[in-house]
Amino acid sequence: MHTYPRPLPDTDNRLYLPYIQGLKKQLLLVQKCLHCADLQWPPREFCPSCNKSEFDWIEVQQEGEVYTYSIVYRAPHPWFNSKVPYGIVIVELENGVRMIGNYFEEDVENIECGMKMKAQFEHVNDDITVLKWKKV
Amino acid sequence: MSYKTDAAAIVGVGETEYVRGTEKTGRQLILESALAACVDAGVEPESVDGVIMAAGNMITNEDFIAALGIRDLKFHSHIKIGGASSVAGLIVAAHIVASGMASKVLVTAGGNSYSGLRLGSGDPSLSKSIAWPGKDIRTNLEYPYGMVVPMQWYSLHANRWFYETKADPKGMEIVSLTTRKHAHLNKKAYFRNKTLTSADYTSSPFLVKPFRLLDICLETDGAAAVLVMNSKEAKRLRKHSPVFIAGGAEGHPDSPDDLSNRDSILSMGITKAAPRAFEIAGITKDEVDFAQIYDCFTFIVLRQLEEMGFCALGESPEFVKDGRIELGGQLPINTHGGLLSQAHITGMNHVVEAVHQLRGDAGKAQVEDARIGVVTGYGDFGDGSIAILHN
Ligand SMILES: [Zn+2]
Numbered sequence: 404m405h406t407y408p409r410p411l412p413d414t415d416n417r418l419y420l421p422y423i424q425g426l427k428k429q430l431l432l433v434q435k436c437l438h439c440a441d442l443q444w445p446p447r448e449f450c451p452s453c454n455k456s457e458f459d460w461i462e463v464q465q466e467g468e469v470y471t472y473s474i475v476y477r478a479p480h481p482w483f484n485s486k487v488p489y490g491i492v493i494v495e496l497e498n499g500v501r502m503i504g505n506y507f508e509e510d511v512e513n514i515e516c517g518m519k520m521k522a523q524f525e526h527v528n529d530d531i532t533v534l535k536w537k538k539v
Numbered sequence: 540m541s542y543k544t545d546a547a548a549i550v551g552v553g554e555t556e557y558v559r560g561t562e563k564t565g566r567q568l569i570l571e572s573a574l575a576a577c578v579d580a581g582v583e584p585e586s587v588d589g590v591i592m593a594a595g596n597m598i599t600n601e602d603f604i605a606a607l608g609i610r611d612l613k614f615h616s617h618i619k620i621g622g623a624s625s626v627a628g629l630i631v632a633a634h635i636v637a638s639g640m641a642s643k644v645l646v647t648a649g650g651n652s653y654s655g656l657r658l659g660s661g662d663p664s665l666s667k668s669i670a671w672p673g674k675d676i677r678t679n680l681e682y683p684y685g686m687v688v689p690m691q692w693y694s695l696h697a698n699r700w701f702y703e704t705k706a707d708p709k710g711m712e713i714v715s716l717t718t719r720k721h722a723h724l725n726k727k728a729y730f731r732n733k734t735l736t737s738a739d740y741t742s743s744p745f746l747v748k749p750f751r752l753l754d755i756c757l758e759t760d761g762a763a764a765v766l767v768m769n770s771k772e773a774k775r776l777r778k779h780s781p782v783f784i785a786g787g788a789e790g791h792p793d794s795p796d797d798l799s800n801r802d803s804i805l806s807m808g809i810t811k812a813a814p815r816a817f818e819i820a821g822i823t824k825d826e827v828d829f830a831q832i833y834d835c836f837t838f839i840v841l842r843q844l845e846e847m848g849f850c851a852l853g854e855s856p857e858f859v860k861d862g863r864i865e866l867g868g869q870l871p872i873n874t875h876g877g878l879l880s881q882a883h884i885t886g887m888n889h890v891v892e893a894v895h896q897l898r899g900d901a902g903k904a905q906v907e908d909a910r911i912g913v914v915t916g917y918g919d920f921g922d923g924s925i926a927i928l929h930n
Contacts, residue, residue, distance in 0.1 A: 407663045410682035419679040445676050445797060471699040471804060474748035479687035480663055491684050493695060493799045501799045505684050516702035533683055 407481040411531050418446050421460040426532040429524045431465055433500050434458040444500040465522035466539065467496040472506070472514045492536045494520045504534035544819055547633035548773035548781035549928070551580025551766035552891045555649070557727050557882035561760040565597030565650030570606045572762040573645050577607070580766045581778040582643060587766070589614035589644030591632055593624035594885045594918070596670070597650040614641040619670075621918025622833050623789060623808060624648065625887040626926050629914075630787035632767035642768060648887035649762025657758050658688050672919055673796025689835065690755055692798055692920065694747045697838045699804050701749065703853070708749060710856025711837040712740045714872075715753050715879060717865050718834065722876025724866075724903040729757055730880040754837040756878035763887035765894065780930060782897045785911075786820030787926035788812040798920050805842070805852070808923030809915060813847040820927040824849055827927075828909045829896055830870055831889035833917040834877040843915055847925070866904060874904040886916045890926070897930040 412423050425432035434443040436450040437457040449456050473491040478484045490506030492514060506514055507523055520536040527533055553575025555568050563571075569592075577584040584607035590600055592615070600615035614635050618624040625648045632644040656662060671677055686692065700706060719735040722728035735753065743752040773781035790812030793801040817823065824847070834840045841855035849870065850858035858864075864872045875881045875892035882888055893912045895901040901909075909930070916924035 410678075410687075412679040412683055416675060416679060418675055423679070444800060445680060470799070471695045471702070473686065473691050473694040473698065474745075475685060475691060476744065476748070477746040478661055479685065479691060480682070481661060482663075483685045484661075486685065489685060491686050491691070503680050503684055503686070503799060516699060 409482045409527070410480060411527065414530050418448065422446060423531070425460070425462075426524060426534060427530070429532070431463050431502060431522060432460040433463050435461045442498060442500060444502070463496050463498060463500055467494040467520060469493070469514065469516050469518045469520060470495040470501050471516060474511045474514060490514050492520065494536050502534065504536045507535045507537040544786050545770055545783045546637035547767055547784045548770045549765050549784065549890070549894050550768050550773045550776050550779070550781055551576040551578075551582060552764070552894050553577070553579055554727065554763045554884075554888065554891055555761045557729055557759050557761040557884070559653040559729065559758070559760060561651055561654050563651065563760070565595065565655065565762075566602055568651065568760065568762040569598045569647050569649055569764070570602065572649060572764040573603065573607065573647050576645060576764040576766045579778070581776055582766060584608060585610055587643045587645055588612055589632065589635055589641030591616050591618060591628040591644060591646045593618045593628040593646060593648040593887065594621060595648070595650050598647070603645070614644065620789065620922040620924070622835055622886050623916035623918035623922040623924040625885050625890055626787065626914055626916035626924035627789040629765065629767065629784065629890060629926050630789065630924065633784040633787065636767055636769040642772065644767045645764055646767060646887070647762065647764040648885040651760040652883060653758045653760045659758060676797050690747045690750055693836055693839065694750060695798050696804050696842070696921070697749050700838070700842065703805065706841070706853045707856035710841050710859055711749070711754050712737065713856070713859045714834070714837040714840045714864070715740055717859070718873050718877045718879045721866065721874050721904055722880035725875045725881055728876040728881040729759065730876065749838070750836060756835045757880070757883045759882040759884060761882050761884055763884045763891050765887070765890055779898055782894045782928050782930055785822055785927045785929050786816050787924070788815040788819065789922070789924040790815070792921040795922060796920055807842065807846055807917070807921040809843055809917065809925060810846045810923070812923050812925050816925045816927055822911060822927050826911050827870065827913050828911050829874060829906045830872045830913040830915070831874070831877075831893050832872050832915050833886050833889065834873055834879050835883075835917065837879065839917055840872065843917065847913075847915070866906065871906050874901060874906060889914050893928050897928055
């Protein structure tokens with residue numbers, strides 16, 4: 404049987420590299436504009452508030468609430484065939500950043516908006532760590 | 540009746556067969572529908588001088604020049620806002636003919652979305668071969684977590700909507716069943732002979748919560764096209780009465796390539812576009828006789844009804860009850876069966892159906908005394924478009 408590689412973040416993408424490297428160190432990093440100090444997530448080349456293009460990356464907290472979610476019963480890609488049903492949660496952190504990740508457990512039917520979640524890190528390989536959200 | 544803007548009109552419509560399985564290429568299908576629109580209008584194909592290609596990458600302006608024998612193409616453009624492209628393209632066409640830049644503009648959509656790469660197929664190349672906006676976001680934040688296709692994206696919107704408004708999920712079933720009922724009256728509808736009961740709906744499996752199989756549109760091989768001219772010239776054509784474009788608009792949500800990080804996921808492109816369109820047209824919602832609402836998913840029909848202001852936030856499931864959106868009701872919607880039960884032609888089939896209604900030749904699905912109709916588009920991560928047409 405043909406096996407399909409897991410879709411993973413692109414380590415050649417310079418815009419996302421600090422985020423990808425942050426996950427490896429178990430940190431959640433987002434862009435902070437060096438000119439107007441606005442946080443930006445997801446990362447982009449320009450700051451929409453001041454249109455400048457210089458950023459720092461800062462750490463954000465690792466706890467928040469489910470803003471919304473998806474519960475998947477039919478895999479959209481063969482790598483996920485053995486994973487269904489699985490949950491995808493969008494977790495809102497205190498500073499308004501909403502970060503995606505997989506729901507940590509199999510009780511996907513219990514996912515609700517407003518649930519308190521905490522980041523967990525799943526080591527995939529030497530370059531890649533992905534994010535899971537665990538119920539607090 | 541007179542309206543603030545009536546500069547352009549639809550003079551011809553063309554559709555191919557709507558099937559699942561074809562030998563034809565997407566390009567062939569699109570050209571076939573374009574030629575049919577010219578024949579319907581009674582216009583020589585070689586005299587077309589503008590083409591707008593809505594959604595997809597299946598065809599180029601050069602293909603139109605070759606197939607139609609166009610002598611002097613004065614305008615072309617591609618509209619790339621997914622399912623909002625057909626109606627957005629129609630609005631562009633209206634402005635192009637009104638300005639005089641071109642005089643006969645075709646707006647086309649469709650292809651072989653069943654026989655080609657299917658969104659519902661689980662094909663691993665889906666994540667690479669479709670040019671969604673926000674490629675970096677898709678690749679780095681969504682695909683790794685198994686979020687790859689539209690039904691998953693839009694479930695984020697739907698689940699938040701249910702949470703904030705406590706809307707009744709029954710509304711989705713009503714849209715699904717009503718649309719199917721209308722498809723039985725349409726000879727082109729894929730599901731014209733297949734009945735759908737409440738039991739069928741509630742026993743259909745969840746693919747992505749809250750969407751059951753029967754909340755999700757078809758994938759179709761087929762194409763549709765309309766021909767737009769300025770109203771003055773349109774009135775000289777003899778084959779059909781022109782259908783006038785009273786007004787329209789497109790709109791883009793905040794952070795349009797990222798559903799998750801916009802202030803409210805419930806705010807969409809049509810939220811911005813609808814008030815503009817009604818203002819431009821000088822028409823109020825009470826005057827609308829029918830609406831062809833983009834229906835890639837049942838829930839997005841409900842959301843558009845709310846964002847256009849036909850009812851309040853969270854109240855669409857109540858609004859669609861008791862036959863209000865059925866033929867004979869206050870606001871019949873998707874009288875051809877929509878993307879859910881007729882065909883997925885990126886919403887150009889909605890435009891064609893609106894034209895039939897306003898010409899009075901919609902057959903068994905004719906809305907009595909139809910004078911004013913609304914057509915909407917919805918695409919990508921919440922882009923919206925809306926056109927208001929009248930006869
Ligand atoms: Zn800034």
